[in-house]
Amino acid sequence: MPALVGVLMGSDSDLPTVQHAIEALRELGIPYEVRVMSAHRTSNAVRAYAAQAERRGLRVLIAAAGGAAHLAGALASATTLPVIGIPVATSVGGLDALLSTVQMPKGIPVATVAIGPSGAGNAAILAAEILALGDGELALRLKEQRRKMAASTKKKDARVRLQLSKEAFSGGRKTRTRGPR
Numbered sequence: 001m002p003a004l005v006g007v008l009m010g011s012d013s014d015l016p017t018v019q020h021a022i023e024a025l026r027e028l029g030i031p032y033e034v035r036v037m038s039a040h041r042t043s044n045a046v047r048a049y050a051a052q053a054e055r056r057g058l059r060v061l062i063a064a065a066g067g068a069a070h071l072a073g074a075l076a077s078a079t080t081l082p083v084i085g086i087p088v089a090t091s092v093g094g095l096d097a098l099l100s101t102v103q104m105p106k107g108i109p110v111a112t113v114a115i116g117p118s119g120a121g122n123a124a125i126l127a128a129e130i131l132a133l134g135d136g137e138l139a140l141r142l143k144e145q146r147r148k149m150a151a152s153t154k155k156k157d158a159r160v161r162l163q164l165s166k167e168a169f170s171g172g173r174k175t176r177t178r179g180p181r
């Protein structure tokens with residue numbers, strides 16, 4: 001099946017973060033392609049990729065970058081497809097990448113997610129939500145994923161409450177064994 005999502009990263013050193021987006025796309029059964037392309041080292045390739053993306057059938061672009069993180073913005077400047085930016089944490093913790101990605105000039109938006117792995121996973125889910133506007137089966141898969149997440153959180157709630165009540169109970173016993181003053 002032809003790719004609907006283009007996943008780009010500025011360097012192969014971004015791959016450990018980007019893997020979280022790739023896994024999320026796989027889980028949701030979304031066809032994607034992955035490329036390494038740099039806004040600074042291969043700027044002509046970035047521009048050509050963005051310019052041809054819509055014609056090639058891509059519907060959403062995801063771009064991850066760390067140092068001087070301009071990849072998402074550079075792509076967005078050359079296409080009207082939605083572009084989702086993942087800031088990658090490099091030497092100064094990723095805040096620089098977050099600001100470089102999110103602070104786009106008016107008229108050229110980049111939907112920017114959180115720094116790092118959580119953001120990468122959310123980039124894929126956001127791409128899926130955009131695609132699901134025209135794909136009822138994908139919309140159902142997203143709803144099922146939310147249902148599982150809620151069920152897992154409820155289990156965690158029960159487990160933590162049980163654990164804390166046991167601790168409180170054993171703490172109470174300790175107090176009692178000291179005996180009356």
Ligand code: RP5
Nearest residue numbers: 010011013014065066067088
């Ligand atoms: C950015 O510079 C890349 O997105 C990467 O996060 C960072 C470092 O790249 P390498 O020097 O590891 O290739 O363009």
